[in-house]
Each structure stands twice: as structure tokens, then as C-alpha cells.
Amino acid sequence: MSDRLTKISLPIWLTAIFGILMIIEFFFSVPQIVTDTNVKLRSWVTIVSAAALILGTFILTIAHVKRAYERKPGWYYSLIYIGAFAVAGALGLISVRETNFMWIFNNMTSPIGAALYSLTAFTITSAAFRVFRARNWKASVMLVCGFIVLMMLLPVGGAIFPPIVPIGEWIRSFPSSAGFRGMIIGISLGTIGLGVRIFLGRQKEHLGIREEKKEAS
Amino acid sequence: MRVILFIGDNLVLILAGRLVSLVALIILVGAILYYIQRAMSGKIPKLRRLPAVDVIQEIVGRCVEMGRPVWYLFGSTDMTTPSILAPTVAAFQTLSYTARIAARLGAKLFVPLNQGLAYTMASDIVREAYVAENKLEDFDPLKTVMYLPSGADRMYIINHMWEEQVAGAFFLGSWYHEAVIYTENAAREGAVMLGGTDTTHNIPFLVAICDYSVIGEELYALGAYVSQDALQSSSLAGQDIGKYLAIIAILIGAILVTAGISLTEFFKLGW
Numbered sequence: 101m102s103d104r105l106t107k108i109s110l111p112i113w114l115t116a117i118f119g120i121l122m123i124i125e126f127f128f129s130v131p132q133i134v135t136d137t138n139v140k141l142r143s144w145v146t147i148v149s150a151a152a153l154i155l156g157t158f159i160l161t162i163a164h165v166k167r168a169y170e171r172k173p174g175w176y177y178s179l180i181y182i183g184a185f186a187v188a189g190a191l192g193l194i195s196v197r198e199t200n201f202m203w204i205f206n207n208m209t210s211p212i213g214a215a216l217y218s219l220t221a222f223t224i225t226s227a228a229f230r231v232f233r234a235r236n237w238k239a240s241v242m243l244v245c246g247f248i249v250l251m252m253l254l255p256v257g258g259a260i261f262p263p264i265v266p267i268g269e270w271i272r273s274f275p276s277s278a279g280f281r282g283m284i285i286g287i288s289l290g291t292i293g294l295g296v297r298i299f300l301g302r303q304k305e306h307l308g309i310r311e312e313k314k315e316a317s
Numbered sequence: 318m319r320v321i322l323f324i325g326d327n328l329v330l331i332l333a334g335r336l337v338s339l340v341a342l343i344i345l346v347g348a349i350l351y352y353i354q355r356a357m358s359g360k361i362p363k364l365r366r367l368p369a370v371d372v373i374q375e376i377v378g379r380c381v382e383m384g385r386p387v388w389y390l391f392g393s394t395d396m397t398t399p400s401i402l403a404p405t406v407a408a409f410q411t412l413s414y415t416a417r418i419a420a421r422l423g424a425k426l427f428v429p430l431n432q433g434l435a436y437t438m439a440s441d442i443v444r445e446a447y448v449a450e451n452k453l454e455d456f457d458p459l460k461t462v463m464y465l466p467s468g469a470d471r472m473y474i475i476n477h478m479w480e481e482q483v484a485g486a487f488f489l490g491s492w493y494h495e496a497v498i499y500t501e502n503a504a505r506e507g508a509v510m511l512g513g514t515d516t517t518h519n520i521p522f523l524v525a526i527c528d529y530s531v532i533g534e535e536l537y538a539l540g541a542y543v544s545q546d547a548l549q550s551s552s553l554a555g556q557d558i559g560k561y562l563a564i565i566a567i568l569i570g571a572i573l574v575t576a577g578i579s580l581t582e583f584f585k586l587g588w
Contacts, residue, residue: 123342126332126335127331127332127335127338127339128330128331128332129330129331129332145396145397146397148434149396149397149432149433149434150433151433152432152433152434152436152437153432153433153434154433155433155436155437156430156432156433156436156437156464157433157464157466159458159459159464160463160464160465160466162459163459163460163463166459209468212468213468216468216471216472217494219471219475219498220494220497220498223497223498223501223502224497224501226501226505227497227500227501227504227522227525227526230501230504230525230526231522231525231526242521242525280517283517283520283532283533283534284517284533285560285563286533286534286560287515287517287533287534287537289345289534289556289559289560289563290407290515290533290534290535290536290537290538290556291403291515291537292342292345292346292349292556292559293349293534293537293538293541293552293553293555293556294403294406294407294537294540295403296346296349296350296552296555297541297549297552298406300353302353302546302548302549302552303410303540303541303544303549305409305410305412305413305414305442305540305544306406306409306410306413306438306442307438307441
């Protein structure tokens with residue numbers, strides 16, 4: 101019974117109470133104490149999140165140490181991770197504003213991140229070839245619309261065929277916007293539905309709670 | 318500015334510009350609760366079955382047959398951002414179901430995450446799924462669910478997709494530019510993919526590249542469907558009431574605007 105209370109009932113009740121508190125603060129003019137409590141709760145989320153980050157890093161380091169120790173394929177990459185983690189971690193502990201730490205961040209972490217981000221350009225190009233194939237009439241519509249909007253955005257498009265600019269703008273302003281707004285309405289309804297199910301404790305898989313349900317035949 | 322309402326003898330203060338939202342929320346929540354109540358009394362509404370529900374088992378089964386891993390990816394998982402939190406929690410519901418199928422069929426499941434809080438939650442969900450199927454020995458706490466720091470995760474995921482020849486992948490949650498990078502690489506490996514996100518600018522990519530997709534709110538509905546809980550799935554009928562109201566509001570708005578009656582001034586009153 102106590103196990104159920106701590107693992108199932110308590111998290112659900114806490115979720116519902118704090119969730120409703122946030123909703124009340126959003127809609128109603130509430131006493132300052134409620135606002136202060138909500139601000140404190142939101143800062144707790146950041147603290148819990150930071151603690152979880154430490155846990156994640158700890159487990160990742162264990163995984164790499166184990167891999168290097170057991171000489172598994174690619175073990176030398178794990179050594180690089182351990183070395184980089186030790187150096188960056190030690191310098192960060194001294195001070196995150198310390199020159200050497202910032203040098204690592206500015207000259208290694210940021211450029212590597214930017215280089216990885218630039219991969220998007222190549223993958224989008226190859227994905228475009230995969231996507232823009234007229235396999236059926238729906239894909240053909242997408243192909244034509246995509247081509248028109250692309251040509252509208254390119255300076256050369258308007259120079260070759262000037263009417264493509266208003267046509268492209270019409271596609272973006274009306275059919276595209278209408279579709280997206282419909283999606284946003286649906287997503288909002290879905291989010292509210294999810295919230296109600298979580299507050300009622302009907303949906304609790306995200307808490308890692310396992311309760312046997314009747315299997316569908 | 319505040320809107321002052323009297324309900325009975327009580328004075329209620331509602332913040333300016335939020336009255337309409339509050340009324341809409343009350344109607345919608347009321348409709349959801351009504352359908353849940355009906356389901357509790359045995360009246361289960363008939364719902365259209367999402368094809369994605371059957372696809373989950375199909376993808377995992379394919380991976381088992383081919384002896385290759387199945388991946389479950391979340392995209393951005395910053396649980397402190399509300400717009401990311403909701404789709405991530407929705408994706409957790411489906412992860413629980415997918416992990417159970419993977420454990421039952423003996424598939425090699427891999428769940429990489431780039432945020433600490435989401436990692437701990439996903440790790441717990443997958444572990445519980447393996448426990449439920451009496452396959453805890455197949456759950457590797459260091460490998461089944463892995464924390465990969467944001468940024469470094471991209472290279473790791475792309476590299477391992479090729480190295481391990483991923484045969485099936487799920488892309489559910491809040492997806493940004495990584496959606497294109499990962500799905501394109503998985504497609505080149507010949508993986509069967511199910512994609513779904515609520516980030517509107519990435520929905521077209523997931524729909525176009527993935528073999529199967531859930532669009533927008535279907536991401537939220539999927540968790541209720543796979544739960545096999547009649548009460549959960551009944552709540553989806555309540556959401557449909559919201560859709561009908563939205564359609565009516567759109568039609569009324571379109572007629573009024575066409576007739577030259579602007580509603581802008583009405584909403585400027587602070588409702």
C-alpha cells in the first residue's frame with residue numbers, strides 16, 4: 101500500500117496540484133504568495149534538471165570507462181572522451197570564466213557544434229531529392245508548390261518569371277498558413293487532452309509507472 | 318487591466334485577455350470529463366483507429382527478423398521548456414508501449430537522449446517495460462537508454478546508425494533541424510520509420526521522409542491509443558468537441574470578415 105502511495109498516488113497528486121496551481125496563476129489574479137510559490141516551483145524544475153544532468157554524465161562516463169577497460173571496438177574514442185571530460189571538468193570546476201576553459205569552449209566546442217549543424221545543409225539537399233518525387237498526386241502537389249516557393253525565394257526566380265513571386269506569396273499566406281493553423285488548433289487540443297489525462301492519473305507511463313491493464317484480445 | 322466577474326456573491330478576478338481562453342478551456346475539459354464519465358458507465362465511443370498503433374509492432378518485428386536494432390529517438394527533450402515538455406511526455410507514453418514490445422519480441426532497443434531529466438525518465442520507463450515482460454536481463458542500464466550530451470549526440474547517432482545498420486526507428490517528440498539529419502541517414506540505411514512531432518515547421522519533413530507518420534495532435538492521441546485503456550481513449554472523443562467548436566468559430570469568423578465586420582475591436586476590449 102505504501103509502495104503504491106509513494107510510487108503512484110503521490111506523484112500523480114503532486115502533478116495535479118502543482119499543475120492546477122500554474123493554471124490558476126495564468127488565468128486569475130492571485131495573491132502574491134501563490135505567484136511566489138509558482139516561481140519557486142519553476143526554479144525547482146531547473147535544479148532537478150541540473151541534478152539529472154549530473155546523473156546522466158556520470159552514467160555516460162561509467163559506460164566509457166567500462167568500454168575502454170574491456171577494450172571493446174572503438175575503445176580509444178572512449179579514452180578521448182575520458183580525457184576531454186577530465187580536462188574540461190577540472191578547468192570548469194576552477195572557474196567557468198577561466199581563460200583556458202573559455203578557450204576550449206570558443207575554439208573547440210563551438211566550432212565542432214557549428215560544423216555538425218552545417219551537416220543539415222547536406223542532409224536537407226539529399227532529403228529533398230528523396231521527398232520531391234512525383235510518386236502520386238499528393239506528392240506532385242507538394243513538388244509543384246515547393247518548386248514555386250523555392251523559385252519565389254531565389255532572386256533568379258523573379259527575374260526569369262515575375263508572376264512566380266505573387267503566386268509563391270499566395271501559397272505561403274493562404275493554403276500553407278491555413279494548414280498550419282489547423283494543425284496548431286489540433287495540437288493545442290491534444291495538449292489539453294494529455295494534460296487532463298495526466299491530472300486525472302489515467303496516463304502515467306511517463307512516470308515510469310507500470311500497471312497491468314487488460315490486454316485487448 | 319482586470320475583468321471583474323461576480324459568480325454568486327463571490328468576486329472573481331480574471332486577468333485581461335484571458336476570459337475567452339478560460340471559457341474555451343472549461344468547455345473542452347468539461348467535454349473530456351464527460352466522455353470519460355460515459356466510458357466509466359460502459360458507453361465507449363467509437364474511435365477511428367490510428368494506423369500508427371499497428372505499425373509500432375510491425376517495425377519492431379521487422380528489426381527482430383533482420384537481427385538489427387530498433388531506435389527510439391526524441392529530438393529536443395528540454396523538459397524545462399513547456400513547448401518541448403508536452404510532446405516529450407506524449408512520446409514517453411508511446412516509448413513505454415514500444416519498449417514492452419521490444420522486450421517481448423527480443424529486439425535490441427536503443428534510446429538516446431540529450432537531456433538529463435528526460436534521460437532519467439526514459440531510463441525508468443524502459444526498465445519498467447523490461448520488468449513487465451520478465452526480460453530485465455536484456456536491459457542494459459548503460460546501453461539501452463543512453464545519455465548523449467547535446468551537440469555530440471548528432472555525430473554519435475549518425476555514426477552508429479550506419480555502424481549498427483538500424484532497421485527501424487521512431488522519431489517522436491519535439492523535433493527541430495535534427496529531424497532531417499537523422500531521418501535521412503536512417504532512410505539511407507533502409508530503416509522503416511515512424512515519425513511524429515508537433516513542431517509545425519518539421520512536420521512536412523517527417524511526413525515526407527518517414528514511412529509512417531503521426532501528424533500534430535495524433536502524437537498526443539497515440540499514447541492514449543496504445544494504453545489499451547478505454548477511459549483514456551474516450552477522452553479523445555472529448556477533444557473532438559473542441560474541433561467542432563473551432564470549425565464553428567472559423568466559419569463564423571470567415572462570414573463576419575467577409576461581411577466587413579471586424580472582430581479586432583471586440584478582442585481589444587480585453588476579453
